[in-house]
Amino acid sequence: MQSFRNLLKIPALKPKGLCGTSGRPIQHEARYWRSLRSTSCAARSIGTPLRRRPGLAAASAFAFVISAAIVTFSNAESIHAESPPITDSEPQRPLFRLDEVRKHGRDAEEKWITKGNKVYDITNWIPGHPGGEVILRAVGGPVDQYWNIFTIHKKQEVYDILDTFYIGDVDPQDLVDGKVPVEQLADPFKNDPKRDERLIVHSARPFNAETPEEGLNAFITPDDLFYVRQHMWVPEVSEHCHKLVVELADGEEKEYSLQDLKEKFEEHNITATLQCSGNRRKHMTNESRSTNGLQWEGGAISNAEWTGVRLRDVLKDAGVRIDDFPSDVKHVQFEGAEAYGASIPIEKAVDRFGDVLLAYKMNGNPLAPDHGYPLRLLVPGHVAARSVKWITRVRLSDQESTSQWQRRDYKCFGPNIGSQQADWDSAPAIQETPVQSAITSLRDVTPHSAEDSKLLQVYGLEEDSIAVEGYSYAGGGRRIIRVDVSADDGRTWHQAELLPDKGKGAKAWAWTRWRWILPRHQAGRCFVVKAVDEAYNTQPGEYEPNYNFRGNLTSSWHRVGYRAKPL
Numbered sequence: 001m002q003s004f005r006n007l008l009k010i011p012a013l014k015p016k017g018l019c020g021t022s023g024r025p026i027q028h029e030a031r032y033w034r035s036l037r038s039t040s041c042a043a044r045s046i047g048t049p050l051r052r053r054p055g056l057a058a059a060s061a062f063a064f065v066i067s068a069a070i071v072t073f074s075n076a077e078s079i080h081a082e083s084p085p086i087t088d089s090e091p092q093r094p095l096f097r098l099d100e101v102r103k104h105g106r107d108a109e110e111k112w113i114t115k116g117n118k119v120y121d122i123t124n125w126i127p128g129h130p131g132g133e134v135i136l137r138a139v140g141g142p143v144d145q146y147w148n149i150f151t152i153h154k155k156q157e158v159y160d161i162l163d164t165f166y167i168g169d170v171d172p173q174d175l176v177d178g179k180v181p182v183e184q185l186a187d188p189f190k191n192d193p194k195r196d197e198r199l200i201v202h203s204a205r206p207f208n209a210e211t212p213e214e215g216l217n218a219f220i221t222p223d224d225l226f227y228v229r230q231h232m233w234v235p236e237v238s239e240h241c242h243k244l245v246v247e248l249a250d251g252e253e254k255e256y257s258l259q260d261l262k263e264k265f266e267e268h269n270i271t272a273t274l275q276c277s278g279n280r281r282k283h284m285t286n287e288s289r290s291t292n293g294l295q296w297e298g299g300a301i302s303n304a305e306w307t308g309v310r311l312r313d314v315l316k317d318a319g320v321r322i323d324d325f326p327s328d329v330k331h332v333q334f335e336g337a338e339a340y341g342a343s344i345p346i347e348k349a350v351d352r353f354g355d356v357l358l359a360y361k362m363n364g365n366p367l368a369p370d371h372g373y374p375l376r377l378l379v380p381g382h383v384a385a386r387s388v389k390w391i392t393r394v395r396l397s398d399q400e401s402t403s404q405w406q407r408r409d410y411k412c413f414g415p416n417i418g419s420q421q422a423d424w425d426s427a428p429a430i431q432e433t434p435v436q437s438a439i440t441s442l443r444d445v446t447p448h449s450a451e452d453s454k455l456l457q458v459y460g461l462e463e464d465s466i467a468v469e470g471y472s473y474a475g476g477g478r479r480i481i482r483v484d485v486s487a488d489d490g491r492t493w494h495q496a497e498l499l500p501d502k503g504k505g506a507k508a509w510a511w512t513r514w515r516w517i518l519p520r521h522q523a524g525r526c527f528v529v530k531a532v533d534e535a536y537n538t539q540p541g542e543y544e545p546n547y548n549f550r551g552n553l554t555s556s557w558h559r560v561g562y563r564a565k566p567l
Contacts, residue, residue: 094168098180101170105140112167113143114180120165134232134339137188142180146188149205149232188233193369196224202294206230207370210299216440217469219501219513220271221302223363228370229276229300231405235337235390239366239374244358246318247395249329254318258374261358264317265309270355271503271510272380273473274387276300277410277430280438281551283558287543291551292419298438298558301473303511305504306378308359311394312350320396322350333401334377337390341403344379344386344431346396353477353506355380358391380509381477383430385410400429415547422549430552433475435539437483437514437531438558441469444520444565455517464520466562468496472514474533477507482532483514488524489559490541496529508534520564527560 096112096119104112104121111123113135122135129135138146147153170180189205199209207230215225244256256264278293279300285291311332316322325346332349335341348354357378360367367373372389379386385405400406411427445452445467456465466487472480483496496514503510512531530539540546543556 093166095171096168097171098174102140106136108140111136111139113138114141114170115143115147115162117170117175117178117180118166119168119170120162121167122165125161125165137186141186144180145186149188191236192234195228195370198225199228200297200299202296206232207234208294210296211302212299213440215302216299216471217513219303219499219510220363221304223304223365223368223371226302226304226362226368226371227274227276227300229384230370231340232338234369237337237374237390242374242392244314244375244391245393246314247393248319249326249396249398252319256314258360261309261314261375262360265313267307268310268355268357269305269307270357270378270380270505271303271305272355272378272505273301273303273509273511274384275433275436275473277383277385277433277552278550278554279436280554280558283556284543284547284551284554287556288547289544291547292549293551298440301436301471301511304362305364306357306359307361307364308357308375308378311356311358311377312352312354314358315350315394315396320350325350328398329396331397331400333393333395333397334386334388334391335393335395336388337392340388340405341401342386342388342406343397343401343429344382348379348382348431355505355507355509380505381432381475381507383410383433383475386431409550410552412548412550412552415544417549419549433473434553434555435472435474435478435480435531435533435537436555437470437472437529437539439468439470439527439529439560441467442527442560442562443467445517459517461517461519465517466520466523468516468518468527468529470514470529470558471511472498472529472531473511474508474531474537477505477509478533478535478537479508480512480531481534483512484530484532485514485516486528487518487522487562489526490528490557494518523562523564525562527562528557530557 098114101112101114101119104110109123110121111126112119112121114120122129122139126135135143135146174180189207192207195201195207195209198212198214200212201207201209207228209228211221211225211227215221221227239258242258244258244261245253246256247253276296278296280296280298281291281293282295282297285295312322315332329346331343332346333341333343344356349356355378357380359372359376359378360374362368362371367376372391375391376389377387377391406429408424410430411424412430413422413427443466444464445455446464447453447456447462455467456462459465468485470483472483474480480498483498484493485496486493494516496516499513499515501510501513514529530541532538540556543554546554546556
């Protein structure tokens with residue numbers, strides 16, 4: 001593999017013969033050093049009119065080339081060395097006070113950061129930064145806190161790229177014990193919302209948590225128990241200031257406020273399940289081999305009623321021929337306020353039965369910050385990674401999104417392929433999900449309990465029994481037609497009752513809950529469940545044949561052990 005520097009064609013400039021005592025004013029000297037840098041990435045000029053961004057294609061191409069440096073949170077190779085120190089033989093660089101660095105923040109024409117004790121002018125890097133404009137959170141101050149979060153930056157190739165934007169050092173007068181003071185480091189998570197203590201937390205920063213049993217056993221998951229999947233912090237977004245930009249294939253753009261969407265388009269309600277591609281990943285790890293990523297059990301899935309306007313209608317208003325779209329438009333790309341990006345095929349985006357929404361309500365309430373307030377995309381029947389939260393841009397393109405989460409994550413490989421052998425370009429991005437089911441509740445019921453007695457009467461039982469409940473779900477809007485359950489590890493099978501919950505939408509976008517009650521004396525030591533959808537797709541029995549190192553789309557039979565309690 002070529003190095004980042006070769007791919008970017010950024011030469012390692014080491015100009016000689018210039019020093020801080022050359023007689024030039026220090027600001028002029030800094031500009032001189034910057035003029036010597038190579039800036040091969042596509043720079044977007046400040047003040048580019050809203051309707052066209054000519055440099056966008058080049059910047060997007062740049063972002064894809066260096067997508068290996070994109071932000072990610074798991075299994076990132078860390079190198080804790082800083083950039084190579086300047087030796088005595090190299091010229092002395094300018095010194096900058098921290099007050100001067102702060103002047104080069106988000107609103108300045110030239111945008112600076114510090115890393116360690118060095119100062120960098122990254123103005124021309126921002127359009128091609130793989131993490132998008134999230135880097136603007138750090139300009140005018142230290143980037144160290146963010147690199148400690150996004151540890152994939154800690155590679156020598158990335159240090160080499162950053163070094164090409166180096167313009168000087170922090171003045172020693174502003175250092176404490178030789179370092180930039182800790183109070184200069186902003187905590188990007190400080191404004192994250194409070195979460196319900198019942199959520200099962202897998203990581204706190206960024207926050208990732210699954211729905212507890214009580215949320216999984218209801219058809220509609222309560223807002224505060226809906227599973228949370230964050231790749232970064234929750235952005236601070238105002239409903240009154242939020243804008244959505246639709247960018248057509250020719251570069252033309254149209255902007256909508258949230259109020260525009262609510263007033264101009266018909267409102268729709270869709271009941272849809274969202275499921276993380278890593279749901280049940282821990283089951284694959286336990287039953288097969290180690291997998292990379294958050295070790296979700298069966299709760300990275302939830303169901304809600306979503307309210308919003310159809311993406312199809314908005315695209316039509318923006319000028320897209322939705323029933324005869326241009327042949328060169330293959331994908332619709334989406335960007336969120338925190339720099340997350342994804343895309344779906346154009347066919348899904350404009351399908352009159354696809355129910356893709358720009359949603360602003362969840363279960364009748366305004367979206368919670370963790371779930372995309374004030375506006376998110378809902379792509380029912382597809383993996384949740386495509387339902388971009390805090391959506392700010394919709395773009396028609398001949399290519400899928402160049403983001404890390406589209407090109408180098410949320411894909412599956414053969415059981416013989418490890419992370420070092422994976423050819424990411426050869427595998428399609430996950431869109432629709434396979435048939436899935438899980439046991440969420442396994443409990444003893446007895447006729448001696450008034451509540452249990454009523455349940456047993458419904459099933460014609462008068463003895464101690466076991467109630468087994470769970471969910472089943474298939475992507476693509478395919479209806480669940482059968483759930484098979486076993487009390488003896490798959491030797492004999494029975495059909496569970498499919499509970500009569502009703503969802504809204506053109507297809508079966510919501511999960512199907514199920515229940516099975518059997519006399520206690522018939523129970524073995526292991527309960528198993530598998531579901532069948534309307535296309536007669538069913539779940540595989542074993543994990544190893546479907547193993548992939550990322551643990552995505554784990555859907556093998558779910559097994560839960562049982563040990564009878566003394567009567």
